[in-house]
Amino acid sequence: MKPLMLAASIVCALIFLLIVPQNISLSVGASENHCFTCHTNPRKLIQITREIAKAHKGKPAKSSEIAGEG
Amino acid sequence: MEPLAPHEKIYVDSEIAEDEFHGELSCDECHGGNPNDPNWKTAHEGVVKDPSYPDPSSSCGQCHEDIAEHYASSLHISLSSFKKITEKRLGSNPALQDKLTEARAAHCGGCHSSCGQCHISRPESVEGGLLEAHLFQKKPPMHQVCTACHGSRVEKEYFGKNAGIPPDIHKEKYFKCNKCHTAEQMHGDGNQYGNRYEVENSPKCLDCHAEIYSEKSENASQHNDHKDKLSCQVCHSMPYKNCYACHVGRDEQGLAYYKTTGSMLGFKIGLNPLQSDKRPEKFVTVRHVPVDPHTFKYYADIKLANFDALPTWKLATPHNIRRQTPQNKSCNACHGNHQLFLSKNDVKPEYVNANAKVIVPPEMVPQKVDE
Numbered sequence: 446m447k448p449l450m451l452a453a454s455i456v457c458a459l460i461f462l463l464i465v466p467q468n469i470s471l472s473v474g475a476s477e478n479h480c481f482t483c484h485t486n487p488r489k490l491i492q493i494t495r496e497i498a499k500a501h502k503g504k505p506a507k508s509s510e511i512a513g514e515g
Numbered sequence: 516m517e518p519l520a521p522h523e524k525i526y527v528d529s530e531i532a533e534d535e536f537h538g539e540l541s542c543d544e545c546h547g548g549n550p551n552d553p554n555w556k557t558a559h560e561g562v563v564k565d566p567s568y569p570d571p572s573s574s575c576g577q578c579h580e581d582i583a584e585h586y587a588s589s590l591h592i593s594l595s596s597f598k599k600i601t602e603k604r605l606g607s608n609p610a611l612q613d614k615l616t617e618a619r620a621a622h623c624g625g626c627h628s629s630c631g632q633c634h635i636s637r638p639e640s641v642e643g644g645l646l647e648a649h650l651f652q653k654k655p656p657m658h659q660v661c662t663a664c665h666g667s668r669v670e671k672e673y674f675g676k677n678a679g680i681p682p683d684i685h686k687e688k689y690f691k692c693n694k695c696h697t698a699e700q701m702h703g704d705g706n707q708y709g710n711r712y713e714v715e716n717s718p719k720c721l722d723c724h725a726e727i728y729s730e731k732s733e734n735a736s737q738h739n740d741h742k743d744k745l746s747c748q749v750c751h752s753m754p755y756k757n758c759y760a761c762h763v764g765r766d767e768q769g770l771a772y773y774k775t776t777g778s779m780l781g782f783k784i785g786l787n788p789l790q791s792d793k794r795p796e797k798f799v800t801v802r803h804v805p806v807d808p809h810t811f812k813y814y815a816d817i818k819l820a821n822f823d824a825l826p827t828w829k830l831a832t833p834h835n836i837r838r839q840t841p842q843n844k845s846c847n848a849c850h851g852n853h854q855l856f857l858s859k860n861d862v863k864p865e866y867v868n869a870n871a872k873v874i875v876p877p878e879m880v881p882q883k884v885d886e
Contacts, residue, residue, distance in 0.1 A: 478550045479558055480542035484527040484649075493555055494521035506642075508766045513775030513805075514667040514758060 516641070516663050524636075524644035536578070537651055545574045565639070568592075568629035575630040582702050583630075589703030591628040596710040604806075606820035614815040621771045622763040626664065633660050633701075640664055654693050661692040667778070668756045668802075672835035677780055680753045683835050695722075712789055712830060720747045746787070746799040748832055750843040754782040755833035761805035764813030775805045782842070785857040785873035789830050801857055801873055802831035808865075823869040828857055851883035 483489050532538045543550050545566040552558035566574035569592070576583030586592055597619060605615050625640045632638040633655040636645050641663040646652050655661065662670035675682030685694070695718035708714050721727075727738040741750070760776045785801035787794060806827055808818035842849045849855060856875040859867060867874070 478541060479553050479555075480546075480548065480550045481527070481529070481532075483555060484525060484542075485529040487522060487526055490522035490526055494525070498521060505768070505770065508768070508770035508772035510764075510766045510770075510772040510774065513761075513773070514756075514778050515773060515775075 516658055519644035526645065526648050528648035528650055531649055534651065565629055565631040567631040571630050585703040585705045588705050588707055589701060590708060590711055591701065593707065594623060594627055595707060597623040599709045600825060603824050604819040604822050608820065611815050615811060618763060618811045618814040622773060638664055657691045669834045672755055672833050677756065680835055681837065684837055712794065743795045744797050746796045748800040749784050749798050751836045751838065751840055752800050752833040753835040753837055753840055754780045755802060755831065755835060757781050757803035758805035759803060760807035761810055762807065762812065763810060782855065783828065783857040783861065784855050784875065785828055786875055787830060788826055788872050800831050800833060801828040803827055804829050826870045826873045827866050828870050828873050846884050846886050850881045853877065853880050856880050
C-alpha cells in the first residue's frame with residue numbers, strides 16, 4: 446500500500462509542478478501587460494488601426510495648401 | 516523614405532523583452548497608461564507617445580543622466596536658431612512678439628527631435644512610426660531619421676538626387692551622417708548656441724584631412740595658397756539647392772501650411788557673414804534661404820520691420836563634396852569668373868540691403884592668373 450501511495454504522491458506533485466506554475470504565470474502575465482500582448486500582435490494592431498482610421502475618415506492629417514519644398 | 520502602414524508604426528517586436536537594459540522596463544514606466552486594462556481605449560488614457568520630449572529626465576534621463584543633462588541645449592530640441600533669427604528680423608514691437616511666438620509654435624516648433632525621435636521612432640515631423648519595432652537603435656538610421664527631416668537640401672545633395680549632380684564623395688565611401696556628426700555634437704553640451712556653425716564640436720573637414728597642408732600632400736600648394744581665405748566648400752562643393760520666399764498660415768480647417776515659391780540649383784560664393792577665429796575664411800558658399808519680409812503675414816499683416824538685419828543668402832556647407840568640381844578644374848575656372856560670386860545683380864533689389872555683408876563687390880573677385 447505504501448509504495449502505491451508514494452507513487453500517487455509523486456504523480457500528484459509532478460502534475461502540480463507542471464500545470465499550476467504555468468497557470469500562475471499566465472494569469473500574472475495577462476493581468477500585467479496588455480500593452481505588450483497587443484502591440485506585439487500585428488493582427489490586432491491592423492484591426493485597431495482600421496477602427497481608428499474609420500473614426501477619423503475625412504479628417505485630413507495635413508493641409509492641402511502646403512506647396513513647395515519644406 | 517518608404518511610408519509605414521498605420522499598424523507598422525506601433526508594432527513592437529517581442530524581442531525587446533530580451534534587451535538586457537530596456538527590456539526590464541514595463542511599457543507604462545515610460546509611457547504611462549494602464550497595462551492591466553484589456554480595453555485599448557481606456558488603457559491608453561494618459562499615455563505619453565514620446566516620454567523623452569520635452570523633458571527626458573523621468574524616462575531616458577533615469578539612466579542616461581549625463582546625456583539628458585544637456586539635452587535642452589541641443590539645437591534639435593531648443594530650435595534656438597529659429598527664435599534668434601525670427602526675433603532679430605521682427606524688430607522690437609512687443610505686440611508682434613506674441614504673434615511671432617504663435618506662428619513659430621505652429622510652423623517651426625514641430626521640427627524638433629528628441630531621444631525617442633532619433634533612437635526609437637521616426638521624428639514626429641515626418642509622421643513618426645517606430646524604428647525596428649521599438650528595438651532601441653544606438654545609431655539612428657540615416658534614411659529614417661536624419662534625412663527624413665533634412666530631406667530637401669542635405670538628402671538630395673548627399674545622395675546625388677539633384678539632376679545632373681553626383682552624390683557626395685563621402686556617400687560613395689559609405690559614410691553615414693554620424694561618421695561626421697557625432698553623438699556628442701547631437702546631444703548638446705550645455706551651451707546655448709544660436710546656430711549650428713557656433714557649435715563647438717561641430718565637424719570640420721580638417722578632422723580627417725589635416726594632411727592637406729603638408730608638403731607631401733598632392734595639392735599642398737593650392738591648399739596653402741587658399742588657407743583661411745576660402746572655406747573648403749568653395750572649391751569642393753557642387754551646385755546646391757536655394758529656396759525662396761516661404762509664407763506660412765492656417766487653412767480653413769485650421770491646419771498649418773507653408774508655401775515656398777520654388778527652388779533653384781545654383782552655386783554662389785559670398786563674403787563670410789559669420790567670420791570668426793573658428794571660421795576665418797573670407798569667402799564661403801552661400802545659400803538662399805526661404806524667407807521673405809511677409810513670411811508671417813497671416814499672423815501679423817505687416818512686414819518684418821528689421822528684415823535687413825540678416826542676409827537672405829546665408830553661409831552654407833553643402834553636402835555634395837567632390838574632389839574635382841567645375842570651379843576647381845583650373846585656376847581661372849574660379850579666378851576672374853564673376854558668375855561664381857554673389858553680386859548685386861543676383862539679389863532682388865528689395866533684398867540688397869539685407870545682403871550687403873555677403874555680396875562680393877566686383878573689385879574683390881580674384882583676378883585671372885597666368886596658368
